[in-house]
Amino acid sequence: MMEALMxxxxxxxxxxxxxxxxxxxxxxxxKGGLSGTTTRELSNAAGxxxxxxxxxxxxxxxxxxxxxxxxxxxARVNNDILLGLDANTENLMKCxxxxxxxxxxxxxxxxxxxxxxxxxxxxxxxxxxxxxxxSFLNKTCQIWREKIEECTIAARELGDITISHKSTxxxxxxxxxxxxxxxxxxxxxKQLVDYGISDMMVLIxxxxxxxxxxxxxxxxxxxxxxxxxxxxxx
Amino acid sequence: MMEALMxxxxxxxxxxxxxxxxxxxxxxxxKGGLSGTTTRELSNAAGxxxxxxxxxxxxxxxxxxxxxxxxxxxARVNNDILLGLDANTENLMKCxxxxxxxxxxxxxxxxxxxxxxxxxxxxxxxxxxxxxxxSFLNKTCQIWREKIEECTIAARELGDITISHKSTxxxxxxxxxxxxxxxxxxxxxKQLVDYGISDMMVLIxxxxxxxxxxxxxxxxxxxxxxxxxxxxxx
DNA sequence: ATTATCTATAGATCTATAGATAATGC
DNA sequence: ATTATCTATAGATCTATAGATAATGC
Numbered sequence: 001m002m003e004a005l006m007x008x009x010x011x012x013x014x015x016x017x018x019x020x021x022x023x024x025x026x027x028x029x030x031k032g033g034l035s036g037t038t039t040r041e042l043s044n045a046a047g048x049x050x051x052x053x054x055x056x057x058x059x060x061x062x063x064x065x066x067x068x069x070x071x072x073x074x075a076r077v078n079n080d081i082l083l084g085l086d087a088n089t090e091n092l093m094k095c096x097x098x099x100x101x102x103x104x105x106x107x108x109x110x111x112x113x114x115x116x117x118x119x120x121x122x123x124x125x126x127x128x129x130x131x132x133x134x135s136f137l138n139k140t141c142q143i144w145r146e147k148i149e150e151c152t153i154a155a156r157e158l159g160d161i162t163i164s165h166k167s168t169x170x171x172x173x174x175x176x177x178x179x180x181x182x183x184x185x186x187x188x189x190k191q192l193v194d195y196g197i198s199d200m201m202v203l204i205x206x207x208x209x210x211x212x213x214x215x216x217x218x219x220x221x222x223x224x225x226x227x228x229x230x231x232x233x234x
Numbered sequence: 235m236m237e238a239l240m241x242x243x244x245x246x247x248x249x250x251x252x253x254x255x256x257x258x259x260x261x262x263x264x265k266g267g268l269s270g271t272t273t274r275e276l277s278n279a280a281g282x283x284x285x286x287x288x289x290x291x292x293x294x295x296x297x298x299x300x301x302x303x304x305x306x307x308x309a310r311v312n313n314d315i316l317l318g319l320d321a322n323t324e325n326l327m328k329c330x331x332x333x334x335x336x337x338x339x340x341x342x343x344x345x346x347x348x349x350x351x352x353x354x355x356x357x358x359x360x361x362x363x364x365x366x367x368x369s370f371l372n373k374t375c376q377i378w379r380e381k382i383e384e385c386t387i388a389a390r391e392l393g394d395i396t397i398s399h400k401s402t403x404x405x406x407x408x409x410x411x412x413x414x415x416x417x418x419x420x421x422x423x424k425q426l427v428d429y430g431i432s433d434m435m436v437l438i439x440x441x442x443x444x445x446x447x448x449x450x451x452x453x454x455x456x457x458x459x460x461x462x463x464x465x466x467x468x
Numbered sequence: 469a470t471t472a473t474c475t476a477t478a479g480a481t482c483t484a485t486a487g488a489t490a491a492t493g494c
Numbered sequence: 495a496t497t498a499t500c501t502a503t504a505g506a507t508c509t510a511t512a513g514a515t516a517a518t519g520c
Binding site: 033034036037120122127128129130131133134137164166167168169170172173174176177178180182184185188189190192193194195196197203206210211213214215221 | 270360365400401403404411419431440448
């Protein structure tokens with residue numbers, strides 16, 4: 001009955017507490033943005049006093065900014081896998097299919113962190129100065145984009161793309177637009193889009209095929225290489 | 235010298251004042267969202283006291299909501315033009331080219347209103363409950379989407395699309411994703427994307443061609459109908 | 469002794485309202 | 495008389511800090 005009074009504050013090291021505050025603040029800022037999150041909410045979520053937060057961060061805004069840095073460091077990147085891929089048509093399909101699959105399937109990139117929190121922070125950044133969005137998109141996608149461009153050029157040399165292109169740089173961006181916009185439209189509770197396709201694997205295929213055809217890949221090449229079950233093997 | 239003291243308050247009718255408050259509040263909410271905009275900022279922008287705002291709106295939030303309704307009513311829709319189009323391949327291209335052109339070219343849809351304010355309010359809505367985003371996207375795009383679907387089916391019957399589709403509903407959404415994501419990435423000052431194409435008309439062509447090819451339009455049909463200078467004639 | 473943590477609170481700001489005042493229209 | 499508008503302010507909340515207290519590690 002008197003237990004509540006007997007609970008003593010749990011002390012952990014400064015560094016551990018700082019990380020814990022960052023972790024618990026992340027979903028709050030992801031939900032409400034900088035102005036939509038109060039220091040009281042932050043302290044409640046962390047289970048500490050508001051004062052303690054200010055021992056670790058000079059201001060609410062600096063905590064917000066440190067969370068962005070934290071996210072940049074946490075964002076898992078599959079650059080190693082990508083860099084090992086030869087430039088050819090099948091690997092172009094792998095790059096695109098994998099990206100579509102990862103985002104549409106809402107695969108938890110981090111054990112402990114909802115992927116949509118990353119997206120929400122990026123979208124808030126788009127409404128602010130865009131610096132975090134820029135860093136995040138480059139960190140997570142630049143190698144991917146370069147590989148797609150490389151593979152696109154290779155695909156043309158292989159005869160799998162016969163149309164002319166004004167620029168190959170544009171394609172990875174267009175594919176990213178497709179995928180990102182899917183993610184952004186999933187951020188609210190409201191179901192905004194009805195694609196008319198209920199099977200997620202079919203939807204992933206359709207996104208991927210749209211992207212590949214958009215880039216000018218021949219139907220012959222699609223028949224030859226577009227085998228979803230193989231495209232996730234790396 | 236004493237002029238400031240002699241300035242008397244300008245009275246206008248209640249309804250006119252209400253609309254003026256809505257108009258002046260819109261860019262503020264577009265910039266900062268609900269929580270990032272204060273009643274003081276709203277009253278300063280409108281040139282009235284904070285109290286007057288509360289004569290017209292019971293709360294800051296209700297003003298925010300009325301702005302969303304205001305935007306729904308203001309959003310110009312080209313449904314009349316669209317409804318008059320026959321279902322065929324060339325009109326499919328017109329629908330897509332026009333949508334790409336309008337957004338990428340940042341054409342002022344409203345004389346007095348920056349288009350990006352609409353986009354910002356939609357994006358804020360995506361981070362909230364999505365209700366406004368849903369209403370806005372449906373109001374401005376539903377007829378367009380239906381026409382694209384209609385034209386896609388016609389294009390297949392005309393032999394301009396030969397590949398098989400799991401669903402035609404998905405395509406207008408994918409095209410919209412492309413276009414919207416372009417707009418969203420333009421919201422901040424930061425230049426987030428470099429498409430490698432400096433000429434805006436070329437960029438519009440490339441977006442459109444990507445979309446058309448993604449839908450499975452044959453190269454023959456593209457050669458036949460994709461003439462940008464004609465695609466904007468309605 | 470040092471470090472982590474809290475309580476208490478200052479000072480600013482924010483939302484909203486009460487009540488006064490002045491312009492308008494009959 | 496009615497309507498539009500303002501000034502002044504209440505009351506809540508928010509950010510941030512000062513200073514006290516308790517746990518830890520030497």
